[in-house]
Amino acid sequence: MLPRVLVVDDEMELGHVLSDLLELEGCEVSVCSDITSARDKLAGDKFDVAMLDVYLSESPIGLDLARHILDECPDTSVILMTGYADEAEVDAACLNGAYTCIAKPFSLEDVVKVVGMALERGSAERNSVSAGSG
Amino acid sequence: MARKLLRLTLIMQQKPANNVISCGNQGIPRLSPSRGTRKSRQPLQVVRAPRESLATERLEAAGRLAGWLAHQINNPLGAISGNTQLLARRLQRDIGDPDALRAYLRHLEAIQSQIERCTRITGEVLSFTRPGEPDLRKTDVLEVIAEAVELVRYVHPDSRIAFDPGNSAELPEVRADGEWLARVMFEVLSNAAQACPKGPVTIEVEAVPDRRGRSSGVRIRVSDSGPGIADDVLPRIFDPFFSTRDKARGLGLTLSLEMMRKMGGALEVERSNSRGCVFTIGIPVWGRQN
Numbered sequence: 001m002l003p004r005v006l007v008v009d010d011e012m013e014l015g016h017v018l019s020d021l022l023e024l025e026g027c028e029v030s031v032c033s034d035i036t037s038a039r040d041k042l043a044g045d046k047f048d049v050a051m052l053d054v055y056l057s058e059s060p061i062g063l064d065l066a067r068h069i070l071d072e073c074p075d076t077s078v079i080l081m082t083g084y085a086d087e088a089e090v091d092a093a094c095l096n097g098a099y100t101c102i103a104k105p106f107s108l109e110d111v112v113k114v115v116g117m118a119l120e121r122g123s124a125e126r127n128s129v130s131a132g133s134g
Numbered sequence: 135m136a137r138k139l140l141r142l143t144l145i146m147q148q149k150p151a152n153n154v155i156s157c158g159n160q161g162i163p164r165l166s167p168s169r170g171t172r173k174s175r176q177p178l179q180v181v182r183a184p185r186e187s188l189a190t191e192r193l194e195a196a197g198r199l200a201g202w203l204a205h206q207i208n209n210p211l212g213a214i215s216g217n218t219q220l221l222a223r224r225l226q227r228d229i230g231d232p233d234a235l236r237a238y239l240r241h242l243e244a245i246q247s248q249i250e251r252c253t254r255i256t257g258e259v260l261s262f263t264r265p266g267e268p269d270l271r272k273t274d275v276l277e278v279i280a281e282a283v284e285l286v287r288y289v290h291p292d293s294r295i296a297f298d299p300g301n302s303a304e305l306p307e308v309r310a311d312g313e314w315l316a317r318v319m320f321e322v323l324s325n326a327a328q329a330c331p332k333g334p335v336t337i338e339v340e341a342v343p344d345r346r347g348r349s350s351g352v353r354i355r356v357s358d359s360g361p362g363i364a365d366d367v368l369p370r371i372f373d374p375f376f377s378t379r380d381k382a383r384g385l386g387l388t389l390s391l392e393m394m395r396k397m398g399g400a401l402e403v404e405r406s407n408s409r410g411c412v413f414t415i416g417i418p419v420w421g422r423q424n
Contacts, residue, residue, distance in 0.1 A: 011209045017216030024223070055205050083208030084201050084260065104212035105249055108219040 002028040003119050004046065008038040008065065009053040009081065014104070018051060021108050022115065035065050042069065047076045049118045054082040054090065054101075063093050070097040075126065077118035081106070193392050196374040196385070197263040204256040215249045218242050262385045263374070268311035268397050272420045275305060275339060275352050278312055282319035283337070286327055293327035297337040305341055306349040308417040314393045315417065318401065321386040322356050322413045329360030330410070342416070351399075354415040363405045371403055 005027045009015045015031040022029045030045070032038040035056055042050075050069050054062040066078045080093060080101035090101045099118045102110060222242045229235040276299055283295050308315075326335040336357045344350035363371065367378060374388040387401075394401040400416040 011213055013213035014209065014216055017213060017220055020220055021216070021223075053209075081212075083206075083212060084204035084256075104208045105215035105253055106212065108216060108223070 002026060003048045005029045005115065006038065006041060006045075006047040006050040006076075007031045008033075008035070008050065008056070008062065010034065010056050011053070017108075018111065021111060025112055025115075027115070035061050038065055039068070042073060042076075047073070048122055049077045049079060049115055051079045051081055051115070054080050055084070063090075066093050066098050067096065075122060077122045079114060079118055190392060190395060192374050193263060193388050196388075197260075200256075200259045200263040204260050207256050208253065211249050211252055215246065218245050218249070262389055265314070265389055265393050265396065268314050268393070270309050270311055270397065272307045273310040273312045273315065273417075275308055275310075275315075275354065275417065278310075278315045279319055279337060279339065279354065282316050282323055285316075285320055286323040289324065290327040290331075292331055293323075293335060294333065295323065295327065295335045295337065299339065305339065305352060306419045308352050309420045310397050310399065310417050311393075314397060315415075318390040318393055318415060319354070319356075321390045322401075322415065325387070326356050326358035326360070326413070330358045333359035333410075335359075341419075349419045351416055351418045354417075356413045356415075357410060358412075359410045362409055363403070363411050368403075368405060 003026070005022050007015050007018045007022075007029060009018070009031075010033050012031070012033050015033065019029040019031050030041055030047075032041055038050075038052075041047075050066075050073075052062045052065055052069075054060050056062050056065075062080065062082075066080060069076050069078050078093075078098040080090060080098050081104060082090065082101060083104040094101060099121065100114060102114060219242075222239055225235060225238050225242075229238065279297065283297055286293060286295065323335065323337075336355075338355045338357075340353055341349045342351045342353050364378075372387050372391045374385055391401050394415065394417075398418050400414075402414045402416075403411055404414070405411045
């Protein structure tokens with residue numbers, strides 16, 4: 001099964017770039033431009049990685065969505081994206097389980113690398129849980 | 135805050151002969167010139183006692199604006215950059231003619247390089263308006279001054295900076311972020327060097343005793359022999375985006391003031407009726423608050 005990635009960014013143009021890139025890299029990608037549609041997607045589908053813009057509609061509600069995913073979807077690795085954000089808030093999100101935060105504009109090579117590492121980490125964690133329970 | 139303002143007001147009242155714009159913190163050495171220094175100076179005149187938090191509030195407002203601008207600009211830049219890189223990948227995959235491919239990629243690299251230039255600008259504005267938090271450590275003031283002087287001489291090779299460490303053996307170590315203090319020193323010295331390109335800029339350093347005679351801090355005075363500060367400029371000298379020089383950002387002194395405040399120190403500027411002006415930096419001694 002292809003790795004599944006959710007991209008949430010109100011800059012739809014960037015969402016499409018990430019979608020094209022990650023599909024070229026062999027992922028199945030869904031793009032949302034707001035927190036409501038993202039929550040609906042998360043309620044119906046499972047994702048391996050969620051890439052979230054910190055500032056959606058000019059407020060840092062991407063961090064709220066990150067907290068929601070970390071609480072409700074523990075198998076989904078969260079990657080934050082930001083053009084600018086309060087460093088303390090981003091640090092707190094990373095300490096609480098977000099995989100990392102990448103600054104816009106970013107290099108696509110970095111995106112591929114970070115998503116690949118997040119997928120590997122998620123896979124390793126799932127294996128360790130299943131080994132522990134078996 | 136009320137106590138701080140009261141203290142500042144009292145200091146201003148005790149210095150009726152001064153022309154000072156300042157920002158201070160509780161527990162720091164007073165920055166008014168020593169009595170010995172005052173005797174050798176011409177009488178000064180008070181212009182105004184500023185509200186201490188005004189410059190900080192304005193810098194915070196500038197920081198919010200810079201953050202909003204960075205968000206507004208970096209997001210579309212991210213889309214442009216992403217599309218540019220994606221196009222390069224597709225061309226590398228689809229174009230068989232190596233000469234044509236090189237030509238296409240050269241154009242895309244030019245676009246990408248301009249995107250990176252814009253990103254650097256937004257990053258620079260952010261760093262100039264949001265200094266972050268200081269890493270306070272035991273710091274040798276003379277080392278910091280020497281570092282700043284060296285940098286200013288490099289940037290302004292014609293500047294004439296005179297620095298006499300004086301009784302440096304008696305100087306206590308201060309509680310400061312050395313990098314921040316060097317930036318403040320650089321800013322103040324650069325201003326002085328530009329104010330009097332041919333004249334001397336003098337640095338004096340001294341320990342400031344408290345009532346019991348123990349060192350409470352270190353005071354650095356930077357004097358220039360330039361034309362001084364105009365009446366309409368003095369009250370605005372720490373305002374963000376205010377500068378009398380073309381092409382200057384007008385953030386250097388604002389940020390310096392904010393950095394000194396965050397380190398528990400102070401920064402003042404005063405002007406005499408004769409030529410030139412004096413910037414005074416006050417830093418608390420190590421061991422008083424830590």
